[in-house]
Amino acid sequence: MKKNLLMLVMLIMVGIGSAFANTGKEINEKVAASFKNDFASATDVKWEKTKQFVKVTFSQNQQIMFAYYMEDGSLVAVTRNLTVGQLPLNLLTSYKKNYKDYWVSDLFEMVNGSDTDYYLSLENGDQTIVLKSNGTNGWEVFKKIKKDAL
Numbered sequence: 001m002k003k004n005l006l007m008l009v010m011l012i013m014v015g016i017g018s019a020f021a022n023t024g025k026e027i028n029e030k031v032a033a034s035f036k037n038d039f040a041s042a043t044d045v046k047w048e049k050t051k052q053f054v055k056v057t058f059s060q061n062q063q064i065m066f067a068y069y070m071e072d073g074s075l076v077a078v079t080r081n082l083t084v085g086q087l088p089l090n091l092l093t094s095y096k097k098n099y100k101d102y103w104v105s106d107l108f109e110m111v112n113g114s115d116t117d118y119y120l121s122l123e124n125g126d127q128t129i130v131l132k133s134n135g136t137n138g139w140e141v142f143k144k145i146k147k148d149a150l
Helices: 002-014 029-038 089-098
Strands: 043-049 054-060 063-069 075-081 103-112 115-123 127-134 138-146
Touching: 029 063, 089 115, 089 138
Parallel strands: none
Antiparallel strands: 043 054, 054 063, 063 075, 075 103, 103 115, 115 127, 127 138
């Protein structure tokens, strides 16, 4: 499960998820039934089948969300984009204190079972840093990417 979750995070962070999209293939009934059971009030549902997962983009409570399912219908994770102001206070304070020379380029919340993690992408002129929350107590560096000099 951890391997699948790590793969999912990497797909989300680099935006590969939609690169494998194949809308010509039908979504199996197990996944469709699981989604309907998990998100009965979802609207604007769009399906994408990737090599590893079935990704469902949908609206619920005026929020765009993304659910990731295995082919057997098991829910892997649910994500949603956030604004910085929606972070828990400890995470917001820590990020502002330690990364004041960076700007936010991406922020999302990932729920996997009872675990909730936050992923924050920060940039400056030289690099992109992706932080992963350590509970709601602070951040750990998930990934660093140096920008190429022009």
